[in-house]
Amino acid sequence: MPEVKRRNERLVVLLVLGFIALNYPLLSLFSKVRLFFGIPVLYLYIFTVWSLFILCMALVLEKRAFPSMTSSPPRSGKAE
Amino acid sequence: MLQQWVILVISFCYLGILFAIAYYGDKRADAGRSIISNPYIYTLSIAVYCTAWTFYGSVGRSATTGVGFLPIYLGPTLMAALWWFVLRKIIRIAKVHRLTSIADFIASRYAKDPLIGGIVTIIAVVGILPYISLQLKAVSTSFNVLHTFQSPSQIIHHTETIWTDTALYVALVMAVFSLLFGTRHIDASERHEGLVAAVAFESVVKLIAFCVVGIFVCYYLFAGPSELVSDAVKSPELAKLMKMEAVPGGYASWFTLTFLSMMAIMFLPRQFHLLVVENVNEEHVKKASWLFPLYLLLINIFVLPISLAGLILFEGWSVDPDTFVLTVPLYAKQELVALFVFLGGLSAATGMAIVASIALSTMICNDLVMPVLLRLHYFQQRDLSSVLLTIRRGSIFGILLLGYAYFRLIGESYTLVTIGLVSFAAAAQFAPAILIGIYWRRASRRGAIAGLLAGFAVWGYTLLVPSFVISGWIPQSILEPGPFGLAFLGPYHLFGLDMFDHITHSVFWSMLANVGLLVGVSLFDRQNTMERVQAALFVDVFRHRGIDTRLWSGTATVAELKRLVARFIGPVEAEKAFAEYAEHHDLDTGLNAQAEANLVGFTERKLAGAIGAASARVMISSVVQGEEIGIEGLMEILDETSQVIEYSHRLEEKSRELEIATAELRAANRRLTELDRLKDEFVSTVTHELRTPLTSVRSFSEILRDNPSLPREERQQFLDIIVKESERLTRLINQVLDLAKMESGSVTWTRECVELARVIQEASDSISRLFHENSIQLEKILPAEPVYVMADRDRLIQVAINLLSNAVKFCEPGTGLVQVRLSVSPGKARIEVIDNGPGIHPDEQKRIFDKFHQLKGLRDEKPKGSGLGLTISHRIVTHHDGRIWVESAPEAGAKFIIELPLAKSCEDSEGAGHT
Structure with missing residues (x-):
């Protein structure tokens, strides 16, 4: 249970971090007409954060440290 | 220029492929080998989120607002972080209760109130209809562009009559598709595998199509994205798009759109349908949580390059930015690319419209029509199984045709994005009732009704009414200054709030009203039993293993229940369902057999799958008599402390x-x-x-x-x-x-018939010298009859010698007299050894059998014995189940008594022990 809980905590923190990173005022820091590697910095920033967010999600969720999940296998629609 | 018929033939071929895939998917599902049961198909099916709005609208929005299109995709990305526990919880609840739509879900949470199901359905239909019409509009527009575009200088704007409008035919094909693959089962909780497979396929097509056009623009029309961007930066107009300032409404709008799309990804009826109802396995959520954001990322990478390219290429001409995806390749005379893009757009549009119409039709049928039908006298006892499917099929047609009508009447005046956002804002009204409902037990039925109605009303007033105004149906004066000339009631600046854009303005007020009333009313409300039960079942879904079957305590017969189920899903299916149940449970199928609570619960869930939780509850109560809820089950559920x-x-x-x-x-x-x-x-x-x-x-x-x-x-x-x-x-x-x-138990005892008189005789013989030496007289009183016991002969002699020599020790020489008496009492032999010595003090009597306990002798001060004789004698007698004790008074001699159980079977074998 603590392991499952920890994963949930990580996910929430990830959400909060993502929300902060992709909103005012952090976003305003990159609101400039400037190119970095030929890409506007605002786009570069948003897409980088986006990619990192996905990467972190994958790492948190796919980490195999949960030998026993609390959930039972879900039933199929037919079985009763 | 592409010929119209070529486009039509290819389009319909493509739709034919969809039919084939869906058919194959259903076939595989029937054969029990699902093709959708993996997280990848699940992810792709969720990507139905990317509609024609994404496909055409994103580029359009990007052309005017720069990064303004992104929050719609960042929101779902962020929300995906919560899927693992929020979405999984919702899925678990829906599976346990067999909920088939978002209306069903909310109604079921709040005491299975049909009223709530109805409200949610109406909000969904009113809110989503524009969205469906948006898809039709996109198909129609893109088709026109594809076959009329020649150069940016000559855009042909021609209005179609209804009969020449492709959108109508597309709508009809979609309706047929939905009918075939969306209403296969009466039980709506059964998955539509073919449908999901087709939707997933469409998601692949639109992603590839969009990436193809993006790569084409970046690398064919321009020498890579950086050159494209550096071209764009030269124009001050385009340079503006690189900054946040290009986003209308600024950061507030950015925030609102992020929030709206976070809600939309889960609570748009079609998303709810694919995420929850069509989910095969909860574990798939794990992979989808990061694969789906990845999909969104990929489909958005080329949005900016395409819009920049369009703006650069068509500078000075009035080309609708919403069509850039098509017009840019057409401009470059790459008609095949354009055709592929058109198919991508068609995929996006049809996928959304099909799933949305199916989801809505289930809601309309189960939460709007059924509750009314069941109240009508005419339908009271009739077979409704065929009626059910007819209603659903009718609703699908109705929805798509209404969507088309909406598009003909109003849609033309709105851009794609605005219509989409209006729908998002409607879907967001479901969020409080669900999210608060699955985490807060006290959220009450009345609170939910108040919140939903208020949110819906505010949404309608601030977004829907103005859209009618723009279409010219309602006088402009309602917007400016406001209704009845009251400025503070203006739909775009309610109570003078005019610092936000329209969407943010509407979302703020509607959410305030919705959440405020839901929480506020709940706080002062008193929940009834049913509400509390449902609340507990939803909030603690992971705690209760399955649904508590003791909930029903009323009585009904098995036959009645079966008849009830048969009315809705048909007798054959009902028979199958009950047989299936009987496989796992004891089921008395006798006609008048009483149904146990378990079966009642099963029947209700079976019905819920077909006609919705609220109607199922009504139907069950009509059959089951007595208390609805068993007190025991109730306590179990409600009592957290149990x-x-x-x-x-x-x-x-x-x-x-x-x-x-x-x-x-x-x-x-x-x-x-x-x-x-x-x-x-x-x-x-x-x-x-x-x-x-x-x-x-x-x-x-x-x-x-x-x-x-x-x-x-x-x-x-x-x-x-x-x-x-x-x-x-x-x-x-x-x-x-x-x-x-003896103590270690290593002595081997023999057992034989022993005649006690002989034992005494032998013992006294062996120590007669002792008596003689001390001049003590020995008197033996033995019975005439032999006395037998089962014993170890040598050990008994040892005991006798012990006692006799003890007696000698304490007798006065010369006057000493020792008597040995053998007698028989019932069942027992009794040996007494009596001396006329000084006797034993009562204090000593208890301890003389202890080890090394010695009495002082008479004749010399030094004790004579070892102090072990009596201990050993005691052991031996006890071992023979006998008893040994002493009776004595000071100066009156001592009497040692042994009692041994008599042998029962020695008489006939007399002499056996004499050897």
Whole structure:
């Protein structure tokens, strides 16, 4: 249970971090007409954060440290 | 230029492929080999989120607002972080309760109130209809562009009549598709595998199509994205798009759109349908949580390049930015690319419209029409299974045609994005009722109704009404200054709030009203039993294993229940369902057999799958008589502490057991310590006893050695003493060994018939010399009849000798008299050894059988025995199930008594023991 809980905590923190990173005022820091590697910095920033967010999600969720999940296998629609 | 018929043929071929995939998917599902049961198909099916709005609208929005299109995709990305526990919880609840739509879900949470289901359905239909019409509009527009675009300078704007409008035919094809693959089962909780497979396929097509056009623009029309961007930066107009300032409404709007899309990804009816109802396995959520954001990322990478390219290429011409995806390749005379893009757009549009119409039709049928039908007298006892499917099919047609009508009447005046956002804002109204509902038990039915109605009303007033105004249906004066000239009621600046864009403005007020009323009313509301039960079942879905079947305590017969199910899903299916149930449970199928609570619960869930939770509840109550809810099950569910109590009970029991075990251990330990002490005592006593004779043997031996000239008599006397003491020593050692053997249980006892008179005779014979030496008289009183016991003969003789010699020790020589008496009382033989010595003091009587307990002899101060004789005798008698004790009074002699059980079967074998 603590392991499952920890994963949930990580996910929430990830959400909060993502929300902060992709909103005012952090976003305003990159609101400039400037190119970095030929890409506007605002786009570069948003897409980088986006990619990192996905990467972190994958790492948190796919980490195999949960030998026993609390959930039972879900039933199929037919079985009763 | 592409010929119109070519486009049509290819489009319909493509739709044909969809039919084939869906058909194949259903076939595989029927064969039990699902093709959708993996997280990748699940992810792709969720990507139905990317509609024609994404496909065409994103580029359009990007062309005017720069990054303004992104929040719509960042929101779902962020929300995906919560899927693992929020979405999984919703899926679990929906599976347990067999919920088939978002309306069903909300209604079920709030006491299965049909009213709530109805409200949600109406909000969904009103809110989503524009969105569906948006898809039709996109198909129609893109088709027109594709076959009329020649150059940016000559855009042909022509209005179609209804009969030449492709959108109508596309809508009809979609309706047919939805009918075929969306209403296969009456039980809506059955998955539509073919549909999901087709939707997933469409997601692949639109992603590839968009990436193809993006790569084409970046690398074919321009020499890579950086060159494209540097071209764009040269124009000050385009450079503006690189900054946040290009986003209308600024950061507030950015925030609102992020929030709206976070809600939309889960609570748009079609998303809910694919995420929850069509979910095969909860575990798929895990992979989808990061794969789906990845999909969104990929489909958005090329949005900016395409819009920049369009703006650069068509500078100065009035080309609708919403069509850039098509017009840019057409401009470059790459008609095949454009055609592929068109198919991508068609995929996006049809996927959304099909799933949305199916989801809405289920809601309309189960939460809007059924509750009304069931109240009508006409339908009271009729078979409704065919009616159900007809209603659903009718609703699908109705929805798509209404969507088309909306597009013809209003849609033209709105851009794609605005219509989409209006729908998002409607879907967001479901969020509080669901999210608060699955985490807060107190959220009440009345609170939910108030919140939903208020949110919907505010949404309608601030977004829907203005859209009618723009279409010219309602006078402009309502917007400016406001209704009845009241400025503070203006739909775009309610109560003077005019710092936000329209969407943010509407979302703020509607959410405030919605959440405020839901929470506010709930806080002051009193929930009834049903509400509390449903709340507990939803909030604690992971705690209760499955649904609590003890909820129903009323009575109904199995036959009644079966008839009820048959009315809705048909007799064949009903028979199958009950047979399936009987496989896992004991089911008495007798006509008048009483249905147990479990079966009632099963029936209700089966019905819920077909007609929705609210209607199912109504139907069940019409059949089941008596109390709806069993008090026991109720307590179980409501009483959060019951588990805690049970847990502490178990703890108490454990600690009690531990206490008992500890006490036992302590007692054992005490016994061991005592034994240890006894052993020490025994050893020290034995040593002491051994030392006394040894000392005298040694000292007399020394005297003899050192004084060889000792007179002969004295020498003789000393030698006598040495011999005597040695004898005593031997006796002592023998007895210690004897006792040790007895205590360790290593003595082998023989059992034979023993005649007691003979035993006494033998014993007295063997020590007659002792009596003679001490001039003590021995008197034997023996019965005439032989007395038999089962015993170890030698041991009994040992006992007798012991007692007799003891008696001799305490008798006055000369006057001493010892009597041995043998008698028989019922079942017992009794031997008494009586002396006329000084007797034993009562205090001593108890202890004389203890080891090494010695009584002081009469004639000399030194104790004569080893102190083990009586102990050994006691052991021997006890071993023969007998009893030995002493009766005595001071100065009146002592009487030792032995009782032994008589042998039962020795008479006929007389003499057996005489050997």
